[in-house]
Amino acid sequence: DSGVTQTPKHLITATGQRVTLRCSPRSGDLSVYWYQQSLDQGLQFLIQYYNGEERAKGNILERFSAQQFPDLHSELNLSSLELGDSALYFCASSPDMPGNTIYFGEGSWLTVV
Amino acid sequence: GDSVTQMEGPVTLSEEAFLTINCTYTATGYPSLFWYVQYPGEGLQLLLKATKADDKGSNKGFEATYRKETTSFHLEKGSVQVSDSAVYFCALSSPNTGNQFYFGTGTSLTVIP
Numbered sequence: 001d002s003g004v005t006q007t008p009k010h011l012i013t014a015t016g017q018r019v020t021l022r023c024s025p026r027s028g029d030l031s032v033y034w035y036q037q038s039l040d041q042g043l044q045f046l047i048q049y050y051n052g053e054e055r056a057k058g059n060i061l062e063r064f065s066a067q068q069f070p071d072l073h074s075e076l077n078l079s080s081l082e083l084g085d086s087a088l089y090f091c092a093s094s095p096d097m098p099g100n101t102i103y104f105g106e107g108s109w110l111t112v113v
Numbered sequence: 114g115d116s117v118t119q120m121e122g123p124v125t126l127s128e129e130a131f132l133t134i135n136c137t138y139t140a141t142g143y144p145s146l147f148w149y150v151q152y153p154g155e156g157l158q159l160l161l162k163a164t165k166a167d168d169k170g171s172n173k174g175f176e177a178t179y180r181k182e183t184t185s186f187h188l189e190k191g192s193v194q195v196s197d198s199a200v201y202f203c204a205l206s207s208p209n210t211g212n213q214f215y216f217g218t219g220t221s222l223t224v225i226p
Contacts, residue, residue: 104156
Protein backbone atom coordinates (compact mmCIF):
# COMPACT_ATOMS: atom_id res chain seq x y z
CA ASP A 1 0.00 0.00 0.00
CA SER A 2 1.60 3.25 -1.20
CA GLY A 3 -0.58 5.47 0.96
CA VAL A 4 -2.01 7.25 -2.08
CA THR A 5 -5.76 6.68 -2.42
CA GLN A 6 -7.67 7.11 -5.64
CA THR A 7 -11.40 6.92 -6.24
CA PRO A 8 -13.24 5.58 -8.07
CA LYS A 9 -11.26 2.52 -9.13
CA HIS A 10 -13.39 1.93 -12.19
CA LEU A 11 -15.96 3.96 -14.05
CA ILE A 12 -17.76 3.70 -17.32
CA THR A 13 -19.33 6.73 -18.89
CA ALA A 14 -20.64 7.91 -22.22
CA THR A 15 -19.04 10.24 -24.71
CA GLY A 16 -19.68 13.89 -24.00
CA GLN A 17 -19.99 13.37 -20.29
CA ARG A 18 -17.90 14.77 -17.45
CA VAL A 19 -16.21 12.85 -14.63
CA THR A 20 -14.17 13.73 -11.59
CA LEU A 21 -11.34 11.58 -10.28
CA ARG A 22 -10.24 12.04 -6.71
CA CYS A 23 -6.86 11.56 -5.07
CA SER A 24 -5.70 11.65 -1.47
CA PRO A 25 -1.91 11.90 -1.24
CA ARG A 26 0.29 10.26 1.34
CA SER A 27 0.24 11.97 4.68
CA GLY A 28 2.63 14.92 4.61
CA ASP A 29 3.22 14.94 0.86
CA LEU A 30 2.71 18.38 -0.62
CA SER A 31 3.08 17.49 -4.29
CA VAL A 32 0.41 15.69 -6.30
CA TYR A 33 0.89 14.50 -9.85
CA TRP A 34 -1.59 13.20 -12.39
CA TYR A 35 -0.63 10.76 -15.14
CA GLN A 36 -2.56 9.10 -17.94
CA GLN A 37 -1.61 5.61 -19.09
CA SER A 38 -2.99 4.18 -22.28
CA LEU A 39 -1.84 1.32 -24.45
CA ASP A 40 -0.78 3.48 -27.36
CA GLN A 41 0.59 6.52 -25.49
CA GLY A 42 2.33 4.94 -22.53
CA LEU A 43 2.64 6.93 -19.31
CA GLN A 44 1.87 10.61 -19.94
CA PHE A 45 2.41 13.33 -17.35
CA LEU A 46 -0.62 15.58 -17.13
CA ILE A 47 -0.13 18.07 -14.32
CA GLN A 48 1.51 18.66 -10.93
CA TYR A 49 0.32 20.63 -7.94
CA TYR A 50 2.40 21.70 -5.00
CA ASN A 51 0.66 22.83 -1.82
CA GLY A 52 -2.39 24.02 -3.70
CA GLU A 53 -0.63 25.74 -6.57
CA GLU A 54 -0.07 24.45 -10.09
CA ARG A 55 3.63 23.61 -10.39
CA ALA A 56 3.99 22.06 -13.82
CA LYS A 57 1.82 21.19 -16.75
CA GLY A 58 2.39 18.37 -19.21
CA ASN A 59 0.28 16.93 -21.98
CA ILE A 60 -3.03 17.89 -20.45
CA LEU A 61 -5.91 18.62 -22.80
CA GLU A 62 -7.92 21.81 -22.43
CA ARG A 63 -10.97 19.63 -21.69
CA PHE A 64 -9.18 18.42 -18.57
CA SER A 65 -8.55 20.42 -15.43
CA ALA A 66 -7.30 19.75 -11.96
CA GLN A 67 -7.02 21.37 -8.59
CA GLN A 68 -5.50 20.73 -5.20
CA PHE A 69 -7.49 21.69 -2.15
CA PRO A 70 -6.28 23.10 1.19
CA ASP A 71 -6.37 19.63 2.74
CA LEU A 72 -4.02 18.59 -0.13
CA HIS A 73 -6.37 16.18 -1.82
CA SER A 74 -6.67 16.67 -5.54
CA GLU A 75 -9.30 16.22 -8.21
CA LEU A 76 -8.91 15.71 -11.94
CA ASN A 77 -11.91 16.81 -13.98
CA LEU A 78 -12.39 15.34 -17.43
CA SER A 79 -15.10 16.86 -19.59
CA SER A 80 -16.59 16.40 -23.06
CA LEU A 81 -15.24 12.89 -22.91
CA GLU A 82 -14.19 11.11 -26.07
CA LEU A 83 -13.55 7.44 -26.73
CA GLY A 84 -9.83 8.18 -26.82
CA ASP A 85 -9.90 9.36 -23.22
CA SER A 86 -10.36 5.78 -22.09
CA ALA A 87 -7.28 5.08 -20.02
CA LEU A 88 -5.88 4.42 -16.59
CA TYR A 89 -5.40 7.65 -14.66
CA PHE A 90 -2.82 7.65 -11.90
CA CYS A 91 -2.32 10.04 -9.09
CA ALA A 92 1.03 10.17 -7.36
CA SER A 93 2.45 12.16 -4.50
CA SER A 94 5.83 13.08 -3.11
CA PRO A 95 7.35 15.27 -0.43
CA ASP A 96 8.93 17.22 -3.32
CA MET A 97 12.47 17.23 -2.06
CA PRO A 98 15.59 16.29 -4.03
CA GLY A 99 15.97 12.54 -4.30
CA ASN A 100 12.58 11.78 -2.84
CA THR A 101 10.47 9.03 -4.28
CA ILE A 102 7.15 9.58 -6.00
CA TYR A 103 4.41 7.22 -4.81
CA PHE A 104 1.61 6.07 -7.07
CA GLY A 105 -1.96 5.19 -6.32
CA GLU A 106 -3.58 2.16 -7.89
CA GLY A 107 -5.24 4.22 -10.57
CA SER A 108 -8.73 4.94 -11.83
CA TRP A 109 -9.81 2.98 -14.87
CA LEU A 110 -11.95 5.15 -17.13
CA THR A 111 -13.88 3.61 -19.98
CA VAL A 112 -15.72 5.93 -22.33
CA VAL A 113 -18.38 4.23 -24.43
CA GLY B 114 15.24 19.37 -21.34
CA ASP B 115 15.56 16.44 -19.00
CA SER B 116 14.59 13.07 -20.42
CA VAL B 117 15.00 9.34 -20.09
CA THR B 118 15.43 6.81 -22.87
CA GLN B 119 14.99 3.13 -22.19
CA MET B 120 15.19 0.10 -24.39
CA GLU B 121 12.08 -0.85 -26.23
CA GLY B 122 10.31 -4.05 -25.46
CA PRO B 123 8.78 -6.39 -25.17
CA VAL B 124 11.44 -8.59 -23.68
CA THR B 125 10.82 -12.31 -23.26
CA LEU B 126 13.21 -14.42 -21.21
CA SER B 127 13.28 -17.93 -19.86
CA GLU B 128 13.29 -18.41 -16.11
CA GLU B 129 16.77 -18.05 -14.56
CA ALA B 130 18.06 -16.01 -17.51
CA PHE B 131 20.07 -12.81 -17.03
CA LEU B 132 18.19 -9.56 -17.47
CA THR B 133 19.44 -6.19 -18.63
CA ILE B 134 17.16 -3.27 -19.42
CA ASN B 135 19.07 -0.28 -20.69
CA CYS B 136 18.33 3.25 -19.56
CA THR B 137 20.13 6.44 -20.45
CA TYR B 138 19.30 9.93 -19.38
CA THR B 139 19.76 13.57 -20.28
CA ALA B 140 19.71 16.05 -17.43
CA THR B 141 21.29 19.21 -16.17
CA GLY B 142 22.91 19.07 -12.79
CA TYR B 143 22.77 15.99 -10.64
CA PRO B 144 19.51 14.09 -10.95
CA SER B 145 18.30 11.18 -8.87
CA LEU B 146 17.55 8.05 -10.85
CA PHE B 147 14.83 5.48 -10.28
CA TRP B 148 13.44 2.21 -11.54
CA TYR B 149 9.74 1.61 -11.06
CA VAL B 150 7.87 -1.63 -11.70
CA GLN B 151 4.24 -2.08 -12.66
CA TYR B 152 2.74 -5.52 -12.17
CA PRO B 153 -0.39 -6.39 -14.14
CA GLY B 154 -3.41 -4.50 -12.91
CA GLU B 155 -1.44 -2.44 -10.40
CA GLY B 156 0.08 0.99 -10.04
CA LEU B 157 3.76 1.79 -10.37
CA GLN B 158 5.90 1.05 -7.37
CA LEU B 159 9.47 1.94 -6.61
CA LEU B 160 11.91 -0.86 -7.29
CA LEU B 161 15.19 0.91 -6.55
CA LYS B 162 16.86 4.28 -6.74
CA ALA B 163 20.24 6.04 -6.65
CA THR B 164 20.76 9.66 -5.77
CA LYS B 165 24.36 10.31 -6.76
CA ALA B 166 27.01 9.13 -9.18
CA ASP B 167 28.44 5.64 -8.60
CA ASP B 168 25.65 4.74 -6.18
CA LYS B 169 24.15 1.31 -6.68
CA GLY B 170 20.49 0.78 -5.98
CA SER B 171 19.32 -2.75 -5.26
CA ASN B 172 16.14 -4.55 -4.30
CA LYS B 173 14.63 -8.02 -4.81
CA GLY B 174 17.75 -9.16 -6.67
CA PHE B 175 17.64 -6.23 -9.09
CA GLU B 176 20.53 -3.78 -9.30
CA ALA B 177 21.34 -0.58 -11.14
CA THR B 178 24.41 1.65 -10.92
CA TYR B 179 24.32 5.40 -11.50
CA ARG B 180 26.97 6.01 -14.16
CA LYS B 181 27.50 9.71 -14.74
CA GLU B 182 30.24 9.22 -17.32
CA THR B 183 27.90 7.24 -19.58
CA THR B 184 24.66 8.90 -18.30
CA SER B 185 23.20 5.46 -17.74
CA PHE B 186 21.26 3.53 -15.12
CA HIS B 187 20.84 0.04 -16.54
CA LEU B 188 18.69 -2.44 -14.65
CA GLU B 189 20.07 -5.94 -14.14
CA LYS B 190 19.07 -9.16 -12.49
CA GLY B 191 21.11 -12.31 -12.50
CA SER B 192 18.29 -14.84 -12.55
CA VAL B 193 14.75 -13.79 -13.41
CA GLN B 194 11.62 -15.53 -12.17
CA VAL B 195 8.15 -15.80 -13.64
CA SER B 196 6.99 -13.42 -10.91
CA ASP B 197 9.26 -10.70 -12.36
CA SER B 198 6.98 -10.41 -15.38
CA ALA B 199 5.94 -6.74 -15.36
CA VAL B 200 6.57 -3.40 -17.03
CA TYR B 201 9.70 -1.58 -15.87
CA PHE B 202 10.06 2.20 -16.02
CA CYS B 203 13.25 4.19 -15.69
CA ALA B 204 12.83 7.71 -14.29
CA LEU B 205 14.78 10.72 -13.17
CA SER B 206 14.15 13.66 -10.92
CA SER B 207 16.27 16.77 -10.68
CA PRO B 208 16.19 19.75 -8.34
CA ASN B 209 17.16 21.85 -11.37
CA THR B 210 13.68 21.23 -12.76
CA GLY B 211 11.78 21.58 -9.50
CA ASN B 212 12.04 17.86 -8.68
CA GLN B 213 9.94 17.00 -11.69
CA PHE B 214 9.81 13.31 -12.55
CA TYR B 215 10.56 12.19 -16.10
CA PHE B 216 9.66 8.63 -17.01
CA GLY B 217 10.82 6.44 -19.84
CA THR B 218 8.32 4.66 -22.05
CA GLY B 219 8.48 1.42 -20.09
CA THR B 220 9.82 -2.00 -21.02
CA SER B 221 7.54 -4.99 -20.80
CA LEU B 222 9.19 -8.15 -19.49
CA THR B 223 7.69 -11.60 -19.75
CA VAL B 224 9.45 -14.51 -18.09
CA ILE B 225 8.45 -17.96 -19.26
CA PRO B 226 8.93 -21.14 -17.23
